[in-house]
Amino acid sequence: MARYGMVFDLKRCIGCNACVIGCKQENSLPDGVFFTRTLSEEYGVYPAVNRVYIPTLCNHCEDAPCEKVCPSGATYTRPDGIVMVDPQKCIGCGSCAVACPYDQRSEMKAEAFKDGLFGTGELTDFEKQGYPRYTPGMVTKCDFCSGRVDAGLDPACVVTCPTDARIFGDLDDPNSKPSKLIRERGGKSPLPEKNTRPKVYYID
Amino acid sequence: MAANPDAVHNSIKPGRWVRSTCKMCLHSCTNLIHVTDDGVINKVEGDPTNPSNRGKLCPKGNSAIMRHYDPNRFTQPLKRTNPEKGPNIDPMWVPISWDEALTLVADKLKDCLQTDPRRIIPSLEDFQKMNIWVWPLAFGNFNFFQSGGTMCGGAYHPINGYVHSAFAAANDAKYCNFWLNDGTGDGFSSHLHAAAQSSWVADARVNRGMRCVTVEPRFSISAAKSEEWVPIRPATDRQFALSMCHVMVKEGWCDYKSLRKDTNAPYLVGDDGYFVRNAEGKIYVWDSADNRARLWDDPAIGEFALEGAYTVEGKPCKPAFQRFRDILANCSPEAMEKITTVPPATVRRLAKEMYDAAGIATDAKIEIDGRVMPLRPAAYNYYRGAQGHKLGFQTNHAFKMVNFLLGCIDAPGGHIGVTLDDQWVDHSHIEPGENGMIKPNPHQLGPVPPFAYPPQTFHLMDYFPVGVHPPHLNLEVFLNPEKYGLEFRPDTMIVCHSNPIWAMQGPREKWFEFMKSMKFIAVSDIIPTETTQWADVILPSNDVFESWNMTMIEPPHTEGMCMRQPAVEPLYDTKSEEEIFTELAERIGVLDSYNEVLNYALGFVQKPELKLEPGIKYTDKEIARRKGLLWNGKDLDWYVEHGHAVTERRLDKWYRPWEGMRLHFYIEDMVSVRDDLMRKMEAAQVPFRHEWAWEDYQPLPTARLDPVHGEPPEYDLYGMFFKDIQINFGESLSNPWIQDIVYRDPVHIALMLNPKTAEKQGLKALDIVRVESPYGMIFGRIGISEGWHPDTLGVSNALSRAKTQSKGIKHAGGHFNDLLPYDLKNTDGVTGQPETVCKVKITKLQDWPAHLKNGGSVYDLVDEIAKPGKGRKH
Numbered sequence A: 001m002a003r004y005g006m007v008f009d010l011k012r013c014i015g016c017n018a019c020v021i022g023c024k025q026e027n028s029l030p031d032g033v034f035f036t037r038t039l040s041e042e043y044g045v046y047p048a049v050n051r052v053y054i055p056t057l058c059n060h061c062e063d064a065p066c067e068k069v070c071p072s073g074a075t076y077t078r079p080d081g082i083v084m085v086d087p088q089k090c091i092g093c094g095s096c097a098v099a100c101p102y103d104q105r106s107e108m109k110a111e112a113f114k115d116g117l118f119g120t121g122e123l124t125d126f127e128k129q130g131y132p133r134y135t136p137g138m139v140t141k142c143d144f145c146s147g148r149v150d151a152g153l154d155p156a157c158v159v160t161c162p163t164d165a166r167i168f169g170d171l172d173d174p175n176s177k178p179s180k181l182i183r184e185r186g187g188k189s190p191l192p193e194k195n196t197r198p199k200v201y202y203i204d
Numbered sequence B: 001m002a003a004n005p006d007a008v009h010n011s012i013k014p015g016r017w018v019r020s021t022c023k024m025c026l027h028s029c030t031n032l033i034h035v036t037d038d039g040v041i042n043k044v045e046g047d048p049t050n051p052s053n054r055g056k057l058c059p060k061g062n063s064a065i066m067r068h069y070d071p072n073r074f075t076q077p078l079k080r081t082n083p084e085k086g087p088n089i090d091p092m093w094v095p096i097s098w099d100e101a102l103t104l105v106a107d108k109l110k111d112c113l114q115t116d117p118r119r120i121i122p123s124l125e126d127f128q129k130m131n132i133w134v135w136p137l138a139f140g141n142f143n144f145f146q147s148g149g150t151m152c153g154g155a156y157h158p159i160n161g162y163v164h165s166a167f168a169a170a171n172d173a174k175y176c177n178f179w180l181n182d183g184t185g186d187g188f189s190s191h192l193h194a195a196a197q198s199s200w201v202a203d204a205r206v207n208r209g210m211r212c213v214t215v216e217p218r219f220s221i222s223a224a225k226s227e228e229w230v231p232i233r234p235a236t237d238r239q240f241a242l243s244m245c246h247v248m249v250k251e252g253w254c255d256y257k258s259l260r261k262d263t264n265a266p267y268l269v270g271d272d273g274y275f276v277r278n279a280e281g282k283i284y285v286w287d288s289a290d291n292r293a294r295l296w297d298d299p300a301i302g303e304f305a306l307e308g309a310y311t312v313e314g315k316p317c318k319p320a321f322q323r324f325r326d327i328l329a330n331c332s333p334e335a336m337e338k339i340t341t342v343p344p345a346t347v348r349r350l351a352k353e354m355y356d357a358a359g360i361a362t363d364a365k366i367e368i369d370g371r372v373m374p375l376r377p378a379a380y381n382y383y384r385g386a387q388g389h390k391l392g393f394q395t396n397h398a399f400k401m402v403n404f405l406l407g408c409i410d411a412p413g414g415h416i417g418v419t420l421d422d423q424w425v426d427h428s429h430i431e432p433g434e435n436g437m438i439k440p441n442p443h444q445l446g447p448v449p450p451f452a453y454p455p456q457t458f459h460l461m462d463y464f465p466v467g468v469h470p471p472h473l474n475l476e477v478f479l480n481p482e483k484y485g486l487e488f489r490p491d492t493m494i495v496c497h498s499n500p501i502w503a504m505q506g507p508r509e510k511w512f513e514f515m516k517s518m519k520f521i522a523v524s525d526i527i528p529t530e531t532t533q534w535a536d537v538i539l540p541s542n543d544v545f546e547s548w549n550m551t552m553i554e555p556p557h558t559e560g561m562c563m564r565q566p567a568v569e570p571l572y573d574t575k576s577e578e579e580i581f582t583e584l585a586e587r588i589g590v591l592d593s594y595n596e597v598l599n600y601a602l603g604f605v606q607k608p609e610l611k612l613e614p615g616i617k618y619t620d621k622e623i624a625r626r627k628g629l630l631w632n633g634k635d636l637d638w639y640v641e642h643g644h645a646v647t648e649r650r651l652d653k654w655y656r657p658w659e660g661m662r663l664h665f666y667i668e669d670m671v672s673v674r675d676d677l678m679r680k681m682e683a684a685q686v687p688f689r690h691e692w693a694w695e696d697y698q699p700l701p702t703a704r705l706d707p708v709h710g711e712p713p714e715y716d717l718y719g720m721f722f723k724d725i726q727i728n729f730g731e732s733l734s735n736p737w738i739q740d741i742v743y744r745d746p747v748h749i750a751l752m753l754n755p756k757t758a759e760k761q762g763l764k765a766l767d768i769v770r771v772e773s774p775y776g777m778i779f780g781r782i783g784i785s786e787g788w789h790p791d792t793l794g795v796s797n798a799l800s801r802a803k804t805q806s807k808g809i810k811h812a813g814g815h816f817n818d819l820l821p822y823d824l825k826n827t828d829g830v831t832g833q834p835e836t837v838c839k840v841k842i843t844k845l846q847d848w849p850a851h852l853k854n855g856g857s858v859y860d861l862v863d864e865i866a867k868p869g870k871g872r873k874h
């Protein structure tokens, strides 16, 4: 069984947000909801200024605090390591959002599904075909495009990233692209002090 | 209402994938469109078989679906019922039939053709459909009111036509090891095929360790990803490039071999600026081996002199290279620093680093496909920000000069000419010219009108013989018609996928007067814009998912046609642009000449069996089919299966396609074209000939300051504006997905200042301000970042939209272009390129002016997003 994870190459990422919109497309996300974001952080003093673009998404933690606190069993981990949220079970209590140290849980507010992406109160055909995946009010997140992964495809953000800054694969396979990059370029996981054992790594 | 347990991710729903081409910018990344079994487009992905974009799409390409399903789309032809026209005034549309709409428009156009065809002013901007762009040529109309051209590369395209005989140019990501970007996002965030080029460049950076340096007043994406950012005062990039040239020439860090063999740098230039020729017109060079003049092609030449002063045929003369050396004498890094603010040590170090990286000292070679060529993997790349200045031609030329000295023009790893559209695979863009040089090809966008006085075009294109149309001059002439001797006034406007009232430079208030002077305006578009609300009739077109097309638009590294095909039936009662414009052509009696124009513009004349016949109205599908056939002989079914014919650029056309000919280091045309125009203006006694900018015509670039630096001192900052990859090229700010990312990005939601500058001005973040230039004013809110040159106020294009009837668009406090000049003084006399930087002063206000207080602005949205615990509107 694979153990899926992702590597973000900070040298490559140009902060374009193609991934963010690719994700919105794939998942029919309502306005203001993000399963992945690319943050930008500026530091230094003119002219020695610098900026780093930092892609983020759910880290699919091996010790996922969100899963531990979920009272309904909606959050669970698949055998391949993908942390999932079951829209049938989620009661929208928001415990996971509090527990996640990475701010990766989004509440799918009922109004968002009503207002629609254009704020007109009417849904486009695109929204009508996509929103039934969600129970309004549920608190959900990135699932590494589990359906695509099951079909042998990479996640949507990965395939569209112009710079190949997002590298997805099986962390248990030492020859997979992410495993090699973590080894060769020294992958670092986010907030290691939280002991969540993320399956997402950063290289720079 | 609970979720449907069977619902899955969009791209794996039952459905089909349709091969097509993106149109969210003008470029042509190919894509795959997923249509569900219920007929809904629910995912667009890049096409992995295309070696250009390799399965990737930029954020705009990813957001195409939101345009297709935009509830604001025009769903049927419309007619205005409100006689009052103006910004944010409801036209009170009523639906009409297509026949009524086309008849109405055709009658107005016919009336013009019968009285004076010059009354028609076209604004036809669809860059993926040149067949629509050239439509007015069917009745010999050269008026021009679209921003494409001067607002992007007014001077850039002509000089590429001189230096590379190509439309655009790019550094060669495949072999380049030292990439200098000046005022451009190429390879990172904008310009040529952003999705593709950023992919190629990321590989070069990470896999090959390509070094990047970005010269720009702002800390852009390119700068953020570069090893080095060189902040520079706006509108001084030419002086920076000349200081680089100064160092390279002084230190001998030049590819002399290439200058002697591949360029006209050794050709002798007289004091009149012309090459020294013999009676037969052949040009002399100086042979320093036996110290005598010889004709350029004399096989006995021992060594081409690049330097020195001589007398030949009784004329004092110098090699073109020496002429450039003479100019550079005054361009030391110390002298230029006073203008650019770039420290001389930085210039010297960069010049040395580029020289070393270019492999000149060892004359590095590479064998590709059995052809041995110089390998010059260091190059100076630039675009709009650096080139968009009053002295645009000289500015572009100065950048090319660095590349000439590096010997990297069209060399592997160097700076390479990028053709717009080769039309057929065997077409070479290089033609031999006179005296061993390539033929200059400055008119990359088709024919320009001949000289005439009184002027036959409203924007004075009659006087820019090597230029790109300068649409901003429509305003200058509109306000001063007598001065320019105009015998006509345009009063009938026809628009297609163009938004001049948003994009044009000069104050909007004055452009509104221009629009009000139109008796009739017809607009073909898909969604409402600043311009559509001025229309009398809307001719709604199909969108990119509903139509056919075949295009190749300046791809770096690759070539070949990209097909667009309908993924779904049109959602509404819309038509293809082809149908609209052939219908109009027939109704006004110019269908036959339109078809003939297309035969030339689309290259069908090259294969007579593809030529359009008189009397036939060709569809978008048939035009696409013929363009595909012209490219590679493949019929449409082949394209439907493959999606595109894109391959890597054929190496004989990509690298040094002019082998054996010489490049125009020295552009003698600047002298001869100037003199010819002068003679014609004199003969016709053109009243404004004495204020024509003759000194702009220079065969070699000079360090003369652009007039923007001479604005009154009370305007104490430089205003500049910028785009990034989310808003690159055409409009995307009405798209909710683009809004969701752009209006969360701190650089796109405020008028940006360096903190030290803000302090000096007594300003802090979130202060509401008025910004004034000598030409116009805007309002906005201050943002602070260390990533700005202290002399600069930076304004994102995301703050450019106006309050209109178009729901969904977030207006800001006026368009940066309001601050820009539209006059002759700030227009390049050679190319028509206008100045795109201005001097500004900032005044702090206590509150927003009344017209910005009613909600719906970018700033209101930003505040809403910033509220804790809130989503965007929730």
Ligand code: SF4
Pocket (backbone or CB within 6 Å): A012, A013, A014, A015, A016, A017, A018, A019, A020, A038, A053, A055, A160, A161, A162, A163, A164, A165, A166
């Ligand atoms: S698509 Fe790739 S390059 Fe663009 S922001 Fe996302 S991770 Fe970064």
Ligand code: SF4
Pocket (backbone or CB within 6 Å): A057, A058, A059, A060, A061, A064, A065, A066, A067, A083, A099, A100, A101, A102, A103, A104, A105, A141, A196
């Ligand atoms: S990143 Fe947050 S949401 Fe994702 S698994 Fe870890 S704790 Fe849960």
Ligand code: SF4
Pocket (backbone or CB within 6 Å): B022, B023, B024, B025, B026, B027, B028, B029, B053, B056, B057, B058, B059, B060, B061, B062, B193, B194, B195, B196
């Ligand atoms: S670069 Fe242009 S053509 Fe390519 S995906 Fe982006 S918008 Fe589309």
